Amino acid sequence: MAVVFTRGDVAYLTGPGQGALAEVAARPLTEANRVSDIAWARSRFGDRAAILVETVLLRRRAVVKLAELGAVDTWLFTDEAVQQATAGAVALHRARRLAGRVVHDATCSVGTELAALRDSASLLIGSDLDEVRLAMAQHNVGDRAQLCRADALRPVTRDAVVVVDPARRSSGRRTFDPRDYAPPLDELLQVYRDRDLVVKCAPGVDFGQLADLGFSSEVQITSLAGSVREACLWSPGLTESGVTRRATVLDKSGRVAEELTDADPDDCPAAPAGRWIVDPDGAVVRAGLVRHYAARHGLWQLDPAIAYLSGDELPSGTRGFEVIEQIAYNEKRLRQALSAHDASAVEILVRGVDVDPDALRSKLKLKRSGAQLSVVITRIGAGAASRSTAFICRPSR
Known part of the structure; x- marks a missing residue:
């Protein structure tokens, strides 16, 4: 406890x-x-x-x-504050979009967002209902922000961008319905309907639910070092016209490796596998921008409904899977094919097929020494023409 x-x-x-x-x-x-x-x-x-x-x-x-936020080894925290805090590199990237603005963090907790914003915002205000966390924030950020005790649903500022990070846990359990956030997302959107607003949400937030709540502006999905970290809602005054989805891919150092929006071209055919198979970053997939990514890099889809892409050249800096063999998938046939390729270890990627990679790996009876390979298992085609296919590949790294 x-x-x-x-x-x-x-x-x-x-x-x-x-x-x-x-x-x-x-x-x-x-x-x-x-x-x-x-x-x-x-x-x-x-x-x-x-x-x-x-x-x-x-x-x-x-x-x-x-670590990117400074000397956090001298800060004060609660367990929940550390759990919910955005990774430093992600918070700093988000803060850059607010450069020069007056920003009010209306759920400032122990001050992690305030620390990320200190070099970007022209003026910082932080508020929270929890007196203990406010006291911790005062210690953590000092005079870099003006702090007060206030309810996020009762605005205390004007002409400021309001940043809110609702609690997404209740009694230690994750809350998936944004109406069950604290404060609830539907109430936040109503209270700040005429204000510049930024709301952090869980990475898996349902886009359909957001639409049902009346949110139609930008949802940004951000990943860091290959792991999807958050969804962030940006009100209309804070984004480009016509953009409703954005994927931001940060490398392990926090630099932007890729950024796409749904305003980018998405002309992408479906065709048989070429030399390489590419599994796009999770932020791209989660934001629904697979076709946009493919169009940018000259790739195509293996199937219009599946996120795996293919091409004859691998995009720079991208990990890919060089196709050695393609087979109709079943366990026996895959085991025989891997044996023929002297595989001793396999990485298994699956989309569109009901296969548990760990359970499958235990049944493959791989050799004790040999090649390190990857297997991409996916569904190609729809309806009666649908078929499960396995690609035996050599990973680029």
Whole structure:
């Protein structure tokens, strides 16, 4: 169970408890040492041990996730704040779109978004209902933002871009309906209907639900180092005319590797596999911009309803799969083909076919030594003409 912090705890941790924090931070607190380290902390600091240990552990988690925001190893956090915080590189990229604007983070929590915005916004305001998190934010961001206690559904600013990151967990469980966010998305959209608004949502937010709630502006899907991190809603005044979907692909250093919108060309045929198969980044797939990506890079679809692409040249910087053999898929035929290619390990990618990659891999009886290959299994065609196909490939890296 996560530790619950109080205002008194924040005052202690930012004042007389700093020396105690340094002592606890010097302990390993790894799984192997944690029981003994906690026992030591209790004997040394009594009832304060729990908040000291929790703060050290949260700081260590935050350094991995938020290093781009600065010296987060000196910040204060709650467990939920670290869980919900956007990865530093993603937050910084989003902040650049708000350069020069007055920005009000209406759910500022412990201040991670404020830290990302500090070099972009001309003026920063942060508010939250949670007094403990506001106290933590005051410590974390200092005088870089004006802070106040306020309800996000009761506006306290004018002429500012409002940024909101609704809580998407209830009693430790994820909430998938945006009307169950805290604050609810439908109420946010209504309250700020005439304002410039940015709302962070779960990456898997249902576009149909957004439309039902009356949102028709831009949804940006962002990935970092190959992992889809968030969906972000941008009100009409903050995006280009005609853009309703955007895919932003950030590399592991946080630089933009690819960015597409639904205003880009999407002329993309479907044709048999060429030399390479390409599995587009998850942000591209999630944003529904596979055809746009293909058109940009001279690729084509293996099937109009499937996100795998193919081409005779691999786009620069993209990982692809060089086709060695194509077979009608079944387990026995695939096992025989992999044996013929001396495969000792396979990466299995699946779309449009009911196959569990881990379960399949255990049935392939691969050799102990040999080639490292990839298998792309997909459905091609529709209705009676539909067929499951496997491509045995050599990965580019």
